[in-house]
Amino acid sequence: METIKTTTKRRLRIHGASPLASSPQPKQAPVATHGLRRVIFVASALLFLTLGILGAILPVLPCTPFLLLASYFAARSSPWLNERILRNRLVGPILRDWNEHRGVRRNVKIKAMLLVGICVTATLAVTQPEPLVMALIAGVSTIGIVVVAKLPEVKG
Numbered sequence: 723m724e725t726i727k728t729t730t731k732r733r734l735r736i737h738g739a740s741p742l743a744s745s746p747q748p749k750q751a752p753v754a755t756h757g758l759r760r761v762i763f764v765a766s767a768l769l770f771l772t773l774g775i776l777g778a779i780l781p782v783l784p785c786t787p788f789l790l791l792a793s794y795f796a797a798r799s800s801p802w803l804n805e806r807i808l809r810n811r812l813v814g815p816i817l818r819d820w821n822e823h824r825g826v827r828r829n830v831k832i833k834a835m836l837l838v839g840i841c842v843t844a845t846l847a848v849t850q851p852e853p854l855v856m857a858l859i860a861g862v863s864t865i866g867i868v869v870v871a872k873l874p875e876v877k878g
Contacts, residue, residue: 763799767792825874834870
């Protein structure tokens with residue numbers, strides 16, 4: 723009987739499956755970088771963090787993609803910086819939801835879409851650009867709103 727179990731485990735290993743006796747592997751932490759690569763990753767994290775902060779202020783620049791990139795580079799180069807980003811009260815919950823659930827909460831999506839709509843409307847009302855520029859701004863902002871609307875939602 724022992725021979726059969728060994729043979730089954732070997733067969734499973736050969737075909738790429740794990741034996742039933744082994745437990746699932748825990749999720750591994752990102753691989754830390756060293757040397758010049760670490761310096762480049764820290765600089766990239768700081769650059770994308772700066773762009774993300776500017777994106778929160780300027781209606782033309784997106785915020786979330788830059789913050790996701792900042793978190794990605796910080797996790798691989800500076801755990802301290804990544805913890806600081808994830809503990810931030812404004813962007814931390816959004817990034818944690820993305821890291822853990824690969825989605826965004828519905829209220830965050832609604833706030834983002836409303837903010838884009840309000841900023842674009844205010845910009846068009848104040849500046850009163852030519853019709854072609856107005857159509858271009860409206861088109862780009864509509865693409866942004868559609869992208870946000872299509873993001874997966876986190877329940878709860």
